[in-house]
Amino acid sequence: DQQVKQNSPSLSVQEGRISILNCDYTNSMFDYFLWYKKYPAEGPTFLISISSIKDKNEDGRFTVFLNKSAKHLSLHIVPSQPGDSAVYFCAAAREGSSNTGKLIFGQGTTLQVKP
Amino acid sequence: DGGITQSPKYLFRKEGQNVTLSCEQNLNHDAMYWYRQDPGQGLRLIYYSQIVNDFQKGDIAEGYSVSREKKESFPLTVTSAQKNPTAFYLCASSIAYLQTGDSNQPQHFGDGTRLSIL
Numbered sequence: 746d747q748q749v750k751q752n753s754p755s756l757s758v759q760e761g762r763i764s765i766l767n768c769d770y771t772n773s774m775f776d777y778f779l780w781y782k783k784y785p786a787e788g789p790t791f792l793i794s795i796s797s798i799k800d801k802n803e804d805g806r807f808t809v810f811l812n813k814s815a816k817h818l819s820l821h822i823v824p825s826q827p828g829d830s831a832v833y834f835c836a837a838a839r840e841g842s843s844n845t846g847k848l849i850f851g852q853g854t855t856l857q858v859k860p
Numbered sequence: 861d862g863g864i865t866q867s868p869k870y871l872f873r874k875e876g877q878n879v880t881l882s883c884e885q886n887l888n889h890d891a892m893y894w895y896r897q898d899p900g901q902g903l904r905l906i907y908y909s910q911i912v913n914d915f916q917k918g919d920i921a922e923g924y925s926v927s928r929e930k931k932e933s934f935p936l937t938v939t940s941a942q943k944n945p946t947a948f949y950l951c952a953s954s955i956a957y958l959q960t961g962d963s964n965q966p967q968h969f970g971d972g973t974r975l976s977i978l
Contacts, residue, residue: 749902779966788864788950788969789903834902847918848967850895850902 748772749837751851759859764822766854768835771816775837779848780809780820783832792833793820825858832856863887864970866951871975873938873945881936881973883951890956892934893967896920897948906949909934910956938975949973 750769758764766780776797781789795802795809795818802809808821822829832855836848864885873879885892891910895903905918909928923942928934934953938945952967 751902754900781969786869786972786974788866788952788971791966791968794966836903847905847908848903850904852900852902 747852748775749835749849749851751833751835751854753854754852755855755857757857757859758825760827761824764820764825764829764856764858766820766822766833766835766856768818768820768851769816770818770837770849772837772839772849773816774839775849777838778809778811778818779836779838780807781834781836782829783834783853789834822856825856827858827860830856830858864951864953864968866949866970866973869971869973871973872978873975874978876940878937878939879945879975881938881949881951881975883934883936883970884932885934885951885953885970886932887953887968888931889953889968890931891954891965891967892928893952893954894918894924894926894934894936895950895952897950897972903950906936945975946977947975949975 779794780792783789793804793807793809795811800811811818832853834853835851838848867882893908894906897903904920906924907926909915925937950972952969954967955965
């Protein structure tokens with residue numbers, strides 16, 4: 746049972762345009778969401794997170810939007826740069842001592858930013 | 861420089877052998893985690909530890925074992941019971957809920973070990 750889904754395996758955008766990566770989840774108990782970026786043969790790098798008490802969090806070129814009623818989150822990258830080309834994973838977690846720190850990851854979306 | 865070190869980067873195992881993957885962190889994090897990544901899939905949790913001398917099974921613990929004798933170290937052993945061990949293994953650490961009372965802490969990852977069966 747895939748609790749976190751990234752339905753688009755790949756996305757290609759032109760440099761300078763907006764990249765929008767999407768993620769859906771099924772477990773309404775999730776209350777903390779993260780985006781990671783991963784280059785080949787490297788570990789994921791934390792990008793940005795959002796708590797369920799918010800619907801938007803911004804950090805430079807990266808903005809994450811959370812729609813709790815739709816159980817959907819998205820990552821916007823504006824403007825996109827060729828160095829942003831990587832695999833992006835969304836992840837979710839729920840608060841509670843028995844589950845603390847356990848992240849559930851989506852399958853990843855490969856972003857290609859063309860010069 | 862603070863970070864997470866996984867070694868070796870590439871590892872080969874003969875069938876029937878156990879092999880241990882190393883993970884060391886100097887971030888003073890209490891919590892550590894092991895994930896497995898297969899092609900086209902997300903990361904799946906193998907084991908995690910919130911504090912020294914304590915660890916919990918994740919979603920795919922069968923065929924794996926861990927120990928947490930030191931705060932800085934969380935080695936993972938892939939045993940011969942693991943039927944499909946070829947994968948990319950990632951170790952992570954984070955500030956634990958027990959440290960801050962806040963479970964909303966990002967995990968930070970090492971660069972992984974790629975394990976292949978000969």
